Amino acid sequence: MSRSPSLPDRPRLDLDPEMSPAERLEALREHFLKLEQVNDELTDQLDAAESRRDDLRDQVDQLERENETLKTSSLYIATAEELTDEGVVVKQHGNNQEVLTEVSPQLREELEAGDRVAINDSFSVQTLLEAETDARAQAMQVNSSPEVTYDDIGGLEEQTREVREAVEEPLINAEQFAEVGIDPPSGVLLHGPPGTGKTMLAKAVANETDATFIKMAGSELVQKFIGEGARLVRDLFELASEHEPAIIFIDEIDAIAAKRTESKTSGDAEVQRTMMQLLSEMDGFEDRGEIRIIAATNRFDMLDRAILRPGRFDRLIEVPNPDREGRERILEIHTQDMSLADDIGLGAIADQTDDFSGAELASLATEAGMFAIRDERTTVTTEDFEDALEKITDTDGEETGPIAFY
Numbered sequence: 025m026s027r028s029p030s031l032p033d034r035p036r037l038d039l040d041p042e043m044s045p046a047e048r049l050e051a052l053r054e055h056f057l058k059l060e061q062v063n064d065e066l067t068d069q070l071d072a073a074e075s076r077r078d079d080l081r082d083q084v085d086q087l088e089r090e091n092e093t094l095k096t097s098s099l100y101i102a103t104a105e106e107l108t109d110e111g112v113v114v115k116q117h118g119n120n121q122e123v124l125t126e127v128s129p130q131l132r133e134e135l136e137a138g139d140r141v142a143i144n145d146s147f148s149v150q151t152l153l154e155a156e157t158d159a160r161a162q163a164m165q166v167n168s169s170p171e172v173t174y175d176d177i178g179g180l181e182e183q184t185r186e187v188r189e190a191v192e193e194p195l196i197n198a199e200q201f202a203e204v205g206i207d208p209p210s211g212v213l214l215h216g217p218p219g220t221g222k223t224m225l226a227k228a229v230a231n232e233t234d235a236t237f238i239k240m241a242g243s244e245l246v247q248k249f250i251g252e253g254a255r256l257v258r259d260l261f262e263l264a265s266e267h268e269p270a271i272i273f274i275d276e277i278d279a280i281a282a283k284r285t286e287s288k289t290s291g292d293a294e295v296q297r298t299m300m301q302l303l304s305e306m307d308g309f310e311d312r313g314e315i316r317i318i319a320a321t322n323r324f325d326m327l328d329r330a331i332l333r334p335g336r337f338d339r340l341i342e343v344p345n346p347d348r349e350g351r352e353r354i355l356e357i358h359t360q361d362m363s364l365a366d367d368i369g370l371g372a373i374a375d376q377t378d379d380f381s382g383a384e385l386a387s388l389a390t391e392a393g394m395f396a397i398r399d400e401r402t403t404v405t406t407e408d409f410e411d412a413l414e415k416i417t418d419t420d421g422e423e424t425g426p427i428a429f430y
């Protein structure tokens with residue numbers, strides 16, 4: 025930085041009392057000239073200082089603009105994979121590109137391998153993200169006491185019995201298993217079409233055993249938390265052991281445990297790593313205490329058989345669409361708080377709703393209620409159900425004629 029120029033010496037005026045008036049006048053004139061000179065120098069210095077101040081102001085404006093752009097421009101998310109003497113190896117999420125990049129000494133001190141970071145266009149690390157809590161909170165739903173009970177589930181008596189035996193018993197009766205000398209099933213896999221109550225079953229068993237219900241969706245792991253799947257699976261089991269007794273529910277497990285395909289894209293490798301992590305967590309599962317694991321899939325055919333080996337998901341429970349009796353029970357459950365007209369026959373509706381899932385029956389009931397509201401009625405009639413059924417099958421793209429419940 026340039027230093028400020030030194031101020032000119034202040035001229036001195038020496039007036040001798042012995043001086044004649046002419047000499048005094050001359051001395052004053054000389055002094056005046058010197059003062060003028062100093063004044064010129066000071067004016068020059070002032071001009072220079074003012075122009076420097078303007079330059080500095082310009083620089084400040086420029087830096088402020090750059091700062092604003094830096095703050096608003098998008099940064100990319102990456103994982104710091106390795107800290108080396110040459111820099112940090114980061115892997116950008118989304119394209120899995122790995123680069124050796126720089127990081128400020130201050131950030132470097134806080135950084136650990138595996139941390140999530142934000143990088144700019146030139147890949148240099150800008151910020152350390154609170155990966156664990158952030159992604160954990162987003163990827164996992166933790167519910168300390170889900171409200172679903174077995175009574176809320178229509179049909180599925182056999183499935184409920186099996187889930188209770190495989191999940192509930194080992195949690196509440198661990199000694200019995202120890203006495204008999206058998207290991208309880210490791211993991212339960214519920215498979216069947218969408219909306220048949222798989223999640224409800226898992227929640228109900230958590231409720232019944234006072235276990236914390238921790239849900240993670242396989243599809244989100246591979247689509248939303250790219251690059252973090254394996255780590256989140258590890259976190260999932262860690263979180264469960266912090267909340268024992270706990271039930272881990274992995275929905276759409278097919279997203280991370282599909283059969284290996286021929287293609288070797290980086291996306292596949294990432295999914296593969298996530299699955300390996302899941303398998304290794306399950307293999308080391310026995311010592312984990314009061315944690316049970318339930319997974320669900322609509323695509324059983326797609327699953328990699330490796331996850332079905334003994335000690336992994338070794339209890340398979342099929343959860344199909346409800347039969348006629350199941351449908352009637354589900355309709356009863358979903359209409360129990362509705363004001364229904366006296367003549368409504370839920371049995372007749374069950375007859376007309378072949379192939380409906382539990383979720384579709386639930387929305388049928390809601391839709392019928394909507395028809396009543398549209399008509400400004402508080403009681404739901406058979407006709408509302410007929411209209412609702414027509415509407416639902418219509419949006420499903422099926423051919424519909426007039427529907428009547430007798």
Ligand SMILES: Nc1ncnc2c1ncn2[C@@H]1O[C@H](COP(=O)(O)OP(=O)(O)OP(=O)(O)O)[C@@H](O)[C@H]1O
Nearest residue numbers: 176177178218219220221222223224354382383386
């Ligand atoms: N057997 C059932 N009894 C009562 N309600 C049901 C049943 N099955 C589904 N439902 C209704 O459908 C909703 C969705 O069910 P759930 O989430 O348990 O299905 P799922 O099998 O886990 O579906 P997906 O495979 O799409 O995740 C439930 O909240 C409930 O309202």
